[in-house]
Amino acid sequence: MPYVPPPELAALSLADLAEQVAARKLPPLDQWAPQETGDSEMRIAADGRWYHQGGEIRRPAMVRAFSSLLTRDDAGQHWLVTPFQKLSIAVEDAAFIATDMQVKVDDAGGSAIAFRLNTDDLVVCGPKHALRVGGSAEVPAYYLCVRHGVEARLNRSTYGQLIDYALSRDPVELVVESQGLRIALVPAL
Known part of the structure; x- marks a missing residue:
């Protein structure tokens, strides 16, 4: 049976995302x-x-x-x-590259940030899949925990999407939340 990639992130609800993630054996x-x-x-x-x-x-x-x-x-x-x-x-850096992100809202009003990786894996940021900030203030690097200690680095357009989302929430403090996890997007000095 040929491989069928998951639908685009924008087309998936949070429930659909959970189904897609569970279906990946x-x-x-x-x-x-x-x-x-x-x-x-x-x-x-x-x-x-x-x-x-x-x-x-x-x-x-x-x-x-x-x-x-x-x-x-x-x-x-x-x-x-x-x-x-x-x-x-x-x-050389991270095993995966996060190539897209979408913010999803559940029925209770909670938000989750979902990422698509270069391998078509879907990962929802949260306590089990934390986002960490590395690099420096001049050249930040954003990494998402995928599984078994392996990470994905957000590519330039994806971290641009993340920063735009953070700025839309609060133009002063660069912070996002996903599944109850609060993440500051500024590298530690």
């Missing part, structure tokens, strides 16, 4: 404890492109499959994990 990485370790000879560039032995992986379905096996340990090392092997993978 991910491997149980936290239940696997492979004994064999090695090097995958793979690299994820800062722009989100994947490489194996220097050549770009151009098949989106393959990148999507590999991305479902990603984890990051406490030391910051990224790994591709299967039940039998744990292979290191070089990541």
